[in-house]
Amino acid sequence: MLVVLTAVFSLLGACSSRPDVGALALNNTPAEGARVHDVLIVTTRERDDRPDTYFNGERAGKTNYAAASVSVPPSHVPGAIEWPGSLPGDPAKDFVARDASYLADRTAYQSRLNQELRERSRGQREVFLFIHGFNTLFAEGLYRFTQFSHDAGYAGVPVLFTWASRGKIQDYLYDLNSAAIARDALEQTLTDLAASDAEEITILAHSMGNWLLMETIRQMPASERRKLQPRIKRIIMAAPDIDIDLFKASMKKLGTPKKPFVVVVSKDDRALRASRALSGGVERLGAFSNDEELTELGAVVIDLTEVHSADATHHSKFAALAEFSPELQQALAHRSLTSHSSIDGPNDLGQDLGGFVGNAAQTAITLPIRIIAAPVTLARGGT
Template sequence: MRVRLALVVLLALVTAACGSRPGPGTLQVSAAPATSATSHTVLVATTRERDDRPGSMFNGERAAALSFAEASVSVPPDHAPGKIEWPDTPPGDPETDFTLRASAHLDDAQFRAALDRELAARPKGQREVLVFIHGYNTRFPEALYRMVQLKHDSGLPHVAVLFTWASGGEVTDYLYDTNSATIARDGLERTLRTIAASRAEKINILAHSMGNWVLTETLRQIRISGTPLPRAKVGVVSMAAPDLDVDVFKAQLRRTGRPEKPFVILVSRDDRALKASSLLAGGKQRVGAYDHEEELAELGAVVVDLTEVESQDMANHGKFAQLAQAAPELQKLLGSRSLTQDEARGTDAVTVVGDTVGNTAKAAITLPLRIITAPITVLSGG
């Protein structure tokens, strides 16, 4: 009981330090001119309950069926990479704040049509999708605007698809969120299969925190279903600060066999949120704060160690958002060449990325991190 109380107090302090959070009514559409702002379209698939209150769209309750939506959000011209400029009062000023420009609920057919429309607007060779799966204690506006921040800062032309599950959005909802994440597996599988059946050439996935439980469980059930996703369409699968028991992760990989493409796992040993989660889990380490990175590499992952990167949040749990600006360079590094263990272990990724694809990443990443790789040979799936 003491451990659980300590977890709640710790996370409450972290949340309080971040200031007020967006609640119902936050997502009001702004009609103000936004000539200097940059707008991004996000397609949404969600297991959240639809919320018909003005400016809300979805809440933290669980829906009986998967729902869809589309939103356009503008980013202010003086946006700071890695951050979300929340308006003090909705709907906000597009010159200084993230601002909702338009939104609509969609049915299944409309979602498929919107996805194909977004893909068709891109030239062949660039028809890729980025699916973002948020973590614990995340409200719908936070998930939506984080998706926009990642899309904007990365500069990647990918179609943005937010998969948002029914997080309660409160510090004390850890168990509720865990169960909601488990319930969301079928919804995520349906979403991924819908994207795979579209014009998409590649499906890239980024999951954060507890979203990795949804992701890994969904990939497991897809793998054992006997009907895998088309191999040629699976792109980079990234796991940021995974709030996932290390032993569970190992068991999942043993059941599914080695991944056809290595997972990219972003870890940080100073992640306070994952330390609290570990206490709640009886002291078992979480994948995102695991101190044996080389073991993860041997399990079939490319491990990016962010421990030395200074975080913008007190919990050191959101460092992944700060790397979005370097995403194209890291993607080229991880996708265009095969790093050897001797080359990558213990090296400064700024040097590696800079030597490989130029100097952009040096400007985006100012502190050292390591990239560790290994041949995917340990787990055979037997």
């Protein structure tokens, strides 16, 4: 069994070199068509004194704050991260860091957050919070979030919550305990967002980050949850590495949410198969096969099983959804999904989503997904 698990998890870290020491080397060379994204950072990672590194995978014992600007190249392919072959990268074809700095403390972070929000017009003062998963280096979480925000055309304020993952396949239990340690810091972050000038908050968590999110929401005092709830636009749980029985227990304790959680699953997720083997054979939420049971708990299920995966583990398919964010937002806002008790049926939803994108291009590349139990196809222009 150990040999099988090692082989599967090795797929997750299969790239020849990963961005670690010096990964945020700055490059301010102009590049026509490149777009820069400013990201606020809240982390329980330890500061790293090595040049252009900022944070490592060890636990800080306190919450640190930072800000970074990352440039996406004009040749960017949706869903991908164009990693530099050598640092500091070429902004014409690579993701590159344009700026990065520590923020002094929580007060400085709160001030920067509200400043960013006030620079946006009313009705656009939104925050997008991302919580990464297992086996994620600091730069990997930052660049993945930048990719998703860029492909989604997100205009709000991106906030990355990055906990102390070592980014090593053999450190699954270390990462799980690091996520547990980060619960109080994430609770404070959610409380700060609820008290900020943000009009709406979208939360996206990936893999083990969903375990952290659910445990944090569960431990929050009811009074704090009530303050947060009106600001929540959507909670998206991508490939959640959560014991399905634990998720059911948490949802029963919390009750059916006023706005359903969006659970992104893929039944061919190899990383979650390995996690299931490590966890006594109990199914993981992100690979759960009973969509109807999840909807009864107050979730909208997006099934990506039939979507082609760019990574060998099929664990990061959610990255492809960003390109279709406007269409998905419209579908999820449809009246058939606004009330758990009034779902109109799979055909109705399928026709609605298809209508949003079906005529988007004369030549189409299809991305097959399922929402609830409805076969739905999204299309993007291509050749």
